Amino acid sequence: MQSIIKARNLILAYENEDVIIKNGNLDVKTNEFVFITGKSGSGKSTLLKSFYGEIPVRAGELNVCLTSLNKISQNELDKLRQRIGIIFQNYRLINEWSVEKNVMLPLIIKGISRSNCEKQAAKLLKHVNMSHKADKFPLELSGGEQQRVAMARALAHNPNLLLCDEPTGNLDEYSSDIIWSLLMSAREYLGTTIVVVTHHIPMNLRISYRHFAIENGAINEIN
Structure with missing residues (x-):
């Protein structure tokens, strides 16, 4: 199988701070x-952030989705991020937008037509059993x-790689x-590679x- 993430002798550190990944x-x-x-504090989230170019x-060397992150240009980074999906612990939804529009965001960024955005959002909201909340706003949800x-x-944008913090x-x-369950189905039915940073692996x-x-x-x- 092809490598989707490959790190060799990778060193990561925040500016003016000690090395985190050695x-x-x-x-x-x-x-x-x-x-x-x-x-x-071990560097889990730091490593994950390096995969989409935030760190x-x-x-050393780091390649993600066949793209080198060594001295990557902003244009190349933007293209790489279109192949990656990210799930954060604190959700990072836009509170002023409806559920449907939040799901459409990656497609809006890519310039997809509104009708196709709506079709993809409807499909995915059905997949996560949230169709009935499409018109709600994030703060109205659990x-x-x-x-x-x-x-x-x-x-939404059919990523090759899904990063979960x-x-x-x-x-x-x-x-x-x-x-x-949803993460497992994304891997099984969509062929998405899943990388999860966590303190504990479910038993x-x-x-x-x-x-x-x-x-x-x-x-x-x-x-």
Whole structure:
């Protein structure tokens, strides 16, 4: 299988701060489900941010979706991000926009026609069982409902790679189970590669997955 994320001797650090990821090595294949765990402050979210160019590569090599992130131009980065979906712990929905319009956002950015935006939004809201809330606004929804909308938005532009930063961290067990089920179906039916940063891997997942742990700046695969 083709690599969708490949890091070699990767070094990541915020400006004027200590190195967070030291000589990191990682190889994620297309259509894999991958967990990245580690203690708070270990660099999990930093690593995830590097995959979509929010944190620049300090040294080493990083390729995502066949694109090098070493000294990447803004134009190339914009193109790369059109192939990536992102789900955050705090949802990051636009409170002034309806649920439907929030889901349409990635398509609006790409310049897709309104009719096609509406069709794709309707399809994805049905997939996450939120069609009945299409005209509602984020603050009218529960946390679990907001995360399902965020997932529909992340999948709207059919990304090759879905990055999830503690996607169930603020949710109760019932809502968390729904999110995990939706993530598994995205991988199974859409062929999306899933990478999840989390403190804890759910015990009841009935899927094969790979597990990497970050400790003292190193990325180690757990077998």
